[in-house]
Amino acid sequence: MFRVVVGHSDDPDSQSAIAEILTECISSLAGLTPQAGLLFAAIDFDHALILQHIQNAFPGIELIGGTTNGEISSILEFQQDSLVLMLFAGNDVEIHSGIGREASKNPALAAQQAIAQAKAKSASLPQLCLTFPESLTSNEVLILEGLKQSLGEDIPIIGGITADDYTFEKTYQFFQGEVLSDSVPVLLFSGKLLFGHGVASGWTPVSQRSRVTKVNGNVVYEIDGQRALDFYQHYLGEEGFAVNYAIHALAVFDSQNHFYMRAPKGYDQQSGSMTFFSAIPEQAIVQITDATRENILSASETSLKNAIAHYPGVEPTAALLISCGARRRILGTLTIKEYQLVKTHLPEALPCCGFYAYGEIAPLVGGGQTQFHNKTFVTLLMGTK
Numbered sequence: 001m002f003r004v005v006v007g008h009s010d011d012p013d014s015q016s017a018i019a020e021i022l023t024e025c026i027s028s029l030a031g032l033t034p035q036a037g038l039l040f041a042a043i044d045f046d047h048a049l050i051l052q053h054i055q056n057a058f059p060g061i062e063l064i065g066g067t068t069n070g071e072i073s074s075i076l077e078f079q080q081d082s083l084v085l086m087l088f089a090g091n092d093v094e095i096h097s098g099i100g101r102e103a104s105k106n107p108a109l110a111a112q113q114a115i116a117q118a119k120a121k122s123a124s125l126p127q128l129c130l131t132f133p134e135s136l137t138s139n140e141v142l143i144l145e146g147l148k149q150s151l152g153e154d155i156p157i158i159g160g161i162t163a164d165d166y167t168f169e170k171t172y173q174f175f176q177g178e179v180l181s182d183s184v185p186v187l188l189f190s191g192k193l194l195f196g197h198g199v200a201s202g203w204t205p206v207s208q209r210s211r212v213t214k215v216n217g218n219v220v221y222e223i224d225g226q227r228a229l230d231f232y233q234h235y236l237g238e239e240g241f242a243v244n245y246a247i248h249a250l251a252v253f254d255s256q257n258h259f260y261m262r263a264p265k266g267y268d269q270q271s272g273s274m275t276f277f278s279a280i281p282e283q284a285i286v287q288i289t290d291a292t293r294e295n296i297l298s299a300s301e302t303s304l305k306n307a308i309a310h311y312p313g314v315e316p317t318a319a320l321l322i323s324c325g326a327r328r329r330i331l332g333t334l335t336i337k338e339y340q341l342v343k344t345h346l347p348e349a350l351p352c353c354g355f356y357a358y359g360e361i362a363p364l365v366g367g368g369q370t371q372f373h374n375k376t377f378v379t380l381l382m383g384t385k
Contacts, residue, residue: 001090001091001092001384002088002089002090002092002093002192002193002317002383002384003029003032003088003089003090003317004086004087004088004089004317004318004351004382005024005025005028005029005034005086005087005089005351006024006025006028006073006074006075006084006085006086006087006318006351006352006353007020007021007022007023007024007025007028007075007084007085007087008021008024008071008073008075008076008079008082008083008084008085008353009021009076009082009083009084010076010079010081010082010083011083012044012081014045014046014047014049014050014083015046015049015053017045017050017082017083018049018050018053018054018083019053021083021084021085022053022054022057022085024075025085025087026057029087029089032089032090033058033089034058034061034087034088034089035061035062035088035089035090035094035095036061036062036063036087036088036095036096036097036187037054037058037061037062037063037065037085037086037087037088038063038064038065038085038086038130038187038320038353039051039054039063039064039065039066039083039084039085039174040065040066040067040068040071040083040084040353040354040355041065041066041067041068041071041083041084041174042067042068042071042080042081042082042083042165043067043068043163043164043165043167043171043172044081045083047067047172047174047179048179050083051063051174051176051177051178051179052177054085054177055176055177058087060176061087061176062095062096062097062176062187063097063174063175063176064097064099064130064131064132064173064174064175064185064186064187065132065173065174065185066132066162066163066171066172066173066174066185066355067162067163067164067171067172067173068162068163068165068355068356068357069163069164069165069166069325069328069355069356069357069358070165070323070325070328070335070355070356071083071084071353071354071355071356072084072321072323072338072339072352072353072354072355072356073352073353073354074319074343074350074351074352074353077336077339077340077343078335078336078338078339080165084353084354084355085353086318086320086351086353088318090384092191092192092193092384093189093190093191093192093193093384094122094124094189094190094191095187095188095189095190096118096119096121096122096187096188097117097118097175097176097185097186097187097188098113098114098115098116098117098118098119098185098186098188099113099114099117099175099178099180099183099184099185099186100112100113100114100115100117100146100183100184100185100186101113101180101182101183101184102182102183103133103134103137103138103143103182103183103184104134104137104138104182107138107139107140107142107143107146107184108142108143108145108146108149109146110138110143110146110183110184111133111142111143111144111145111146111147111149111150111184111186112146112147112149112150113184114131114147114184114185114186115129115147115150115151115186115188116150118186118187118188119150119188122188122190124190124191125190126151126155126188126189126190127155127189127190127191127193127195128155128156128158128188128189128193128195128382129147129151129155129156129157129158129159129186129187129188129189130157130158130159130186130187130189130320131143131147131157131158131159131184131185131186131187131361132159132160132161132162132173132185132357133159133161133162133173133183133184133185134161134162134171134173134181134182134183134184135161135162135163135171135357135358135359136164136168136169136170136171136358137181137182138182139217139279140161140278140359140361140372141278141279141372143184144157144361144370144371144372146184147184147186147370148369148370153369156195156197156362156363156370157361157362157363157370158197158320158322158361158362158378158380159322159360159361159362160322160355160357160358160359160360160361160378161357161358161359161361162357162358163325163355163356163357163358166325166329171358173185189382192384193382193383193384194311194312194313194316194382194383194384194385195311195380195381195382195383196307196308196309196310196311196312196316196366196380196381197306197307197310197362197363197366197378197379197380197381198302198303198304198305198306198307198308198309198310198378198379199303199306199360199362199363199364199365199373199376199377199378199379200299200300200302200303200306200376200377201261201291201296201299201373201375201376201377202291202292202295202296202297202298202299202375202377203249203251203261203289203290203291203295203296203375204289204290204291204295205251205259205287205288205289206235206248206287206288206289206290207235207287207288208287209253209285209286209287210223210224210231210285210286210287211223211224211283211284211285211286212280212281212282212283212284212285212286213225213283214282215280215281215282215284217279218262218275218276218277218278218279218280219273219274219275219276220250220273220274220275220276220280221271221272221273223286227271227272227273228267228272228273228274229267229268229269229272229273229274230272231288232245232248232264232267232274232288235248235288236248236288245264245267246263246264246265247290247291247330248264248288248289248290249261249262249263249264249288249289249374249375250262250264250276250280250286250287250288250289251286251287251288251289252280252281252284252285252286253284253285253286253287254364254368254369254371256364256365256368258364258365258368259287259364260364260371260372260373260376261289261373261374261375261376262276262277262278262280262286262374263276263277263278263326263374263375264276264277265277276374277358277359277374278359278372278374291330291375293330293331293334296327296330296331297331297334297337297338297341298341299376299377300323300338300339300341300342300377300379301341301342301344301345303342303377303378303379304319304341304342304345304346304379305345306379307319307379307380307381308345308381310366311381311383313383313384313385314385315383315385316350316381316382316383316385317350317351317382317383317384317385318350318351318352318353318381318382318383319342319346319350319351319352319353319354319379319380319381319382320352320353320354320379320380320382321339321342321352321353321354321377321378321379321380322354322355322356322357322360322361322362322377322378322380323338323354323355323356323357323360323376323377323378324356324357324358324359324360324373324374324375324376324377325356325357325358326374326375327356327375327376327377328356338377339352342379359372359373359374360372360373360374360376360377360378361373361378362376362378362380
């Protein structure tokens with residue numbers, strides 16, 4: 001048996017919000033004791049107080065999560081400045097948490113420490129990893145590499161990096177009763193779990209395929225031997241570039257000809273370099289992309305349909321949804337439609353939760369390598385049937 005429940009509150013008072021959520025969850029659990037949970041919270045809550053209440057209600061619960069740029073659930077749909085909790089109960093699936101600290105000093109080591117701690121709690125082989133790491137102080141690509149090295153390339157990793165509602169000052173991660181920064185929390189799932197995931201962005205390549213010929217981490221200096229700034233302006237024009245360059249992410253192709261997204265966040269006129277939110281590999285094949293609001297919205301539906309197609313069972317128990325904060329900014333008042341499109345393909349009573357992140361983590365396709373994404377919508381379906 002595998003039971004998943006969700007509580008969601010938009011009460012701005014931390015004490016009242018967590019009380020409301022715990023009442024909802026305890027009622028839905030119907031006497032079961034949860035072994036693990038996910039907590040996603042707006043940046044302004046008293047997170048320590050909230051975690052203490054959860055620990056008091058469920059001592060020893062294997063809980064992780066973090067701060068957000070918006071929250072999602074099957075109860076209140078899309079919200080800002082809210083609190084959402086998902087709890088996992090039952091004996092068919094084994095779930096254990098781990099934490100890596102001081103990720104800015106050694107991102108890969110912090111990731112490895114988190115996996116080692118979670119693995120040490122069980123003799124079972126992990127099937128799935130969820131993670132919600134630091135976004136502002138560390139290199140998320142190196143964190144992901146550390147997770148993959150510890151788990152093996154075949155274990156899917158799903159998650160998103162924590163956010164702070166576009167203030168870019170400080171994000172928080174949650175581990176059991178602790179409120180942390182600069183950390184890597186993980187949940188490892190094993191047992192009879194069935195799952196399927198989907199990934200889609202809505203951005204479409206519009207330029208010719210080109211090669212990154214000079215790069216340093218997330219700063220691209222040359223593409224096809226010309227300045228990255230000139231490459232962008234060739235396709236967008238100087239005026240179009242100045243107004244809209246941030247919308248035109250780079251599609252970065254992997255060895256199987258699938259692409260993940262890298263969002264630009266700045267440029268240097270003197271050097272001609274372009275800075276992106278995450279690292280881009282040297283010699284990567286890339287294309288400039290474009291998107292409309294309609295395509296961005298339809299991508300959330302595509303992500304869900306892909307997850308359904310890859311779910312190996314017949315009846316998922318829960319859904320985890322992770323969308324990019326950049327999507328929320330572009331969609332504006334249309335953001336609520338992302339979840340509304342998704343829910344039309346799910347059973348009405350299916351528990352869902354999720355959040356808007358500063359970057360998303362998932363394999364591009366089932367059985368593929370886990371990648372770090374920008375501007376992307378990730379769906380995970382979980383169950384035992």
